[in-house]
Amino acid sequence: MTRGLTLLLAALALSASPLAAQPRPLPASGTGTIYVGSYSGHITAVDEASGTFSKIPLKTGPPFVVRLSPDRSRFYVQSANQERFEIVDVRTRQTLDTFTLSSGQRHIRALAFEVDPAHRTMIVVAKPATKLIDRWEIGDPEFLVYDLAEHRITREVPWTIDPEPTHFSAALRFSPDGRLLYVFGSEVTILNAATLAEEDTWDLSMPADPSLGRFDPGPWDDSSDPQGTVTSLFVMRDAVQGRKIAVVGRIDLAKKTVETFPLGPAPETGGLSFTMSPDGTRANVLRGEIGRHELWMIDMAARAVTRRVEVPTRTRMQMRTSSTGLLYLYEAGRTIEVYSADAATRLRTIELDSDMMYATFVIVPGASAARK
Numbered sequence: 360m361t362r363g364l365t366l367l368l369a370a371l372a373l374s375a376s377p378l379a380a381q382p383r384p385l386p387a388s389g390t391g392t393i394y395v396g397s398y399s400g401h402i403t404a405v406d407e408a409s410g411t412f413s414k415i416p417l418k419t420g421p422p423f424v425v426r427l428s429p430d431r432s433r434f435y436v437q438s439a440n441q442e443r444f445e446i447v448d449v450r451t452r453q454t455l456d457t458f459t460l461s462s463g464q465r466h467i468r469a470l471a472f473e474v475d476p477a478h479r480t481m482i483v484v485a486k487p488a489t490k491l492i493d494r495w496e497i498g499d500p501e502f503l504v505y506d507l508a509e510h511r512i513t514r515e516v517p518w519t520i521d522p523e524p525t526h527f528s529a530a531l532r533f534s535p536d537g538r539l540l541y542v543f544g545s546e547v548t549i550l551n552a553a554t555l556a557e558e559d560t561w562d563l564s565m566p567a568d569p570s571l572g573r574f575d576p577g578p579w580d581d582s583s584d585p586q587g588t589v590t591s592l593f594v595m596r597d598a599v600q601g602r603k604i605a606v607v608g609r610i611d612l613a614k615k616t617v618e619t620f621p622l623g624p625a626p627e628t629g630g631l632s633f634t635m636s637p638d639g640t641r642a643n644v645l646r647g648e649i650g651r652h653e654l655w656m657i658d659m660a661a662r663a664v665t666r667r668v669e670v671p672t673r674t675r676m677q678m679r680t681s682s683t684g685l686l687y688l689y690e691a692g693r694t695i696e697v698y699s700a701d702a703a704t705r706l707r708t709i710e711l712d713s714d715m716m717y718a719t720f721v722i723v724p725g726a727s728a729a730r731k
Contacts, residue, residue, distance in 0.1 A: 389682035396422035396719030410709040415452045419443040425719040429586050441468035464490040470524050473531035481505045484524050500524050502555050516555040520548050534612040535587035563593040583635045587613045592633035594625050620662040636684045645678045654702045668702050682724040
């Protein structure tokens with residue numbers, strides 16, 4: 360047997376070995392679980408590591424909004440008709456309660472809602488609508504305080520913040536002790552949670568798409584923040600020249616303080632969304648226009664945009680950071696694209712069995728990544 364033939368046979372044997380046949384493993388997307396609402400009327404639970412999924416049935420039908428409580432123990436789900444709510448236990452994946460604020464001919468569709476840290480009270484922003492014989496009578500916007508144990512509205516307070524609220528112009532957050540309620544809209548307004556009287560106001564607003572005049576609180580991602588803080592993208596007005604400046608703001612809800620750093624002039628067109636890595640060292644901004652999406656990488660320590668890259672576009676697109684720092688790009692449809700942290704490489708595609716509902720994408724980290 361010649362030396363050349365010997366080397367060839369050795370190479371063939373090596374290529375046929377089980378070790379050589381194994382493909383290079385892809386980086387793990389995370390160690391937690393993705394929960395996303397489905398048009399078929401359930402929440403889909405997706406294992407980040409494997410991409411396999413299971414279904415959590417809902418009694419109230421397709422979800423419109425899925426919110427995770429600050430202690431990560433419950434989902435508060437608003438149904439697609441916007442009148443019914445469902446509480447789902449995260450650990451058991453079982454429904455704990457269903458309820459509605461509507462009664463008789465009076466219909467209440469929540470524009471925004473939030474539950475206090477002790478799971479006792481839900482505060483809802485709504486415009487009550489009463490069905491009369493010949494028409495619907497639409498009421499003025501107001502805050503409704505709902506007792507979750509007694510299943511009744513205990514207080515109604517008129518909305519006095521300018522402008523009037525919509526699904527896309529208001530979001531609510533409680534302080535960690537439940538004493539204060541933060542209303543994020545054209546400004547950040549701080550209310551006393553017991554009386555709903557105004558205590559303070561900050562000149563910060565969520566970035567909106569000027570062509571649509573909207574901001575949807577559903578995709579707003581503050582899941583990587585330590586409990587009691589909110590880090591997101593805001594817009595401030597330059598006091599000297601009156602220009603709109605895009606800033607990253609970090610709000611401490613307990614200390615009632617806010618820190619900001621500028622990214623530059625706020626874009627005149629296109630929508631902006633924000634997400635931050637679990638370790639807080641990096642953030643991303645997704646700028647979306649018709650037919651074009653651009654991803655910005657932000658170094659949180661350097662307080663600067665370090666890179667801008669175009670990504671394949673969709674009809675609609677949102678992003679989240681996985682529990683290990685990779686990027687998810689999703690909507691519209693049933694696929695979740697997994698990208699490297701710098702968006703340079705698409706790693707894989709997770710395909711679900713049903714299209715995703717808007718504003719229902721939530722990530723619950725594994726036990727090793729529990730919130731501090």
